[in-house]
Amino acid sequence: MKEDSFKKPSILEVENLNLAYGEYQVLEKVSFSAKRGKCTVLMGGSGCGKSTLLKSMVGLLAPKGGRILVDTIDLWAVDQEEKTSILKKYGVLFQGGALWGSMNLVENVSLPLETYTELNEAEINDLARYKLNLVGLSGYGDFYPAQLSGGMKKRAGLARAMALDPDILFLDEPSAGLDPINSHRLDNLINELKVSLGITFIVVTHELPSIFDIADDSIFLDGQTKTLLAQGLPSDLRENSEHERVRSFLRRGTPISKN
Ligand SMILES: Nc1ncnc2c1ncn2[C@@H]1O[C@H](COP(=O)(O)OP(=O)(O)OP(=O)(O)O)[C@@H](O)[C@H]1O
Ligand SMILES: [Mg+2]
Numbered sequence: 001m002k003e004d005s006f007k008k009p010s011i012l013e014v015e016n017l018n019l020a021y022g023e024y025q026v027l028e029k030v031s032f033s034a035k036r037g038k039c040t041v042l043m044g045g046s047g048c049g050k051s052t053l054l055k056s057m058v059g060l061l062a063p064k065g066g067r068i069l070v071d072t073i074d075l076w077a078v079d080q081e082e083k084t085s086i087l088k089k090y091g092v093l094f095q096g097g098a099l100w101g102s103m104n105l106v107e108n109v110s111l112p113l114e115t116y117t118e119l120n121e122a123e124i125n126d127l128a129r130y131k132l133n134l135v136g137l138s139g140y141g142d143f144y145p146a147q148l149s150g151g152m153k154k155r156a157g158l159a160r161a162m163a164l165d166p167d168i169l170f171l172d173e174p175s176a177g178l179d180p181i182n183s184h185r186l187d188n189l190i191n192e193l194k195v196s197l198g199i200t201f202i203v204v205t206h207e208l209p210s211i212f213d214i215a216d217d218s219i220f221l222d223g224q225t226k227t228l229l230a231q232g233l234p235s236d237l238r239e240n241s242e243h244e245r246v247r248s249f250l251r252r253g254t255p256i257s258k259n
Helices: 003-007 050-057 080-087 105-116 121-134 150-161 180-197 208-214 234-240 244-250
Strands: 010-021 024-035 039-043 065-070 090-093 168-172 200-204 217-222 227-232
Touching: 010 050, 010 200, 024 039, 024 050, 024 065, 024 200, 024 217, 039 050, 039 180, 039 208, 050 168, 050 200, 090 150, 105 121, 105 150, 121 150, 150 168, 150 180, 180 200, 180 208, 200 208, 208 234, 217 234, 217 244, 227 234, 227 244, 234 244
Parallel strands: 024 227, 039 200, 039 217, 090 168, 168 200
Antiparallel strands: 010 024, 010 065, 217 227
């Protein structure tokens, strides 16, 4: 990362991104930026390409065109060594991202630390328990995933994604499958971590209450045109977006009228 990177408000800039699986075009000309220390939500209907965009931002799917700048460095143009050093600053929770069932929570959270750090076993153990404390799971380190509720599993996944002290946390549908109360708890946790640790969040979700609770900024991806239709604060977009599909999505499809 560049020395002066902390002065820049944007930590991520996506320019004219073109994403496809082979011949199958998913998104074209996607441009937006994500601000440091803020939560940017990627939203849009099922199949519009949210997870695909996320995969490209975390270095798993090469774009057909365009650039992804992380602290001004082009993620897909640098050599493998530099790419790895960027990716080490990331934490990722994939859609349906599961914990290892045969490992307890401390072991699950320890995995990235064992792989990517030189810390000894005792230090790793302490750090893993500390991360579990951060997500409200102190005392559950010796539990196995099967012994936890859905909400606790999600929080453990978040602890694992935070193991390496990421600058940016990418979460794909973190509250999917949770009841409204646990979903709200997870949203609160995201907001707390953002403020207390200064982490930048990029969160895919199409759950409206979450969108309004966590987003400092959002982008709307449109499956019909395969483009980004809007960027802004969700409450502003709901009222003022020039695109009917954006306003309608944020009103849960309720007919648009100004009253
Ligand atoms: N590995 C793949 N190979 C080919 N096509 C894919 C692949 N993954 C996704 N797709 C297609 O790309 C499009 C976008 O998929 P993606 O998973 O990014 O959507 P999404 O917005 O995350 O949807 P959801 O909200 O259901 O998770 C879909 O039409 C999907 O079928
Ligand atoms: Mg998805």
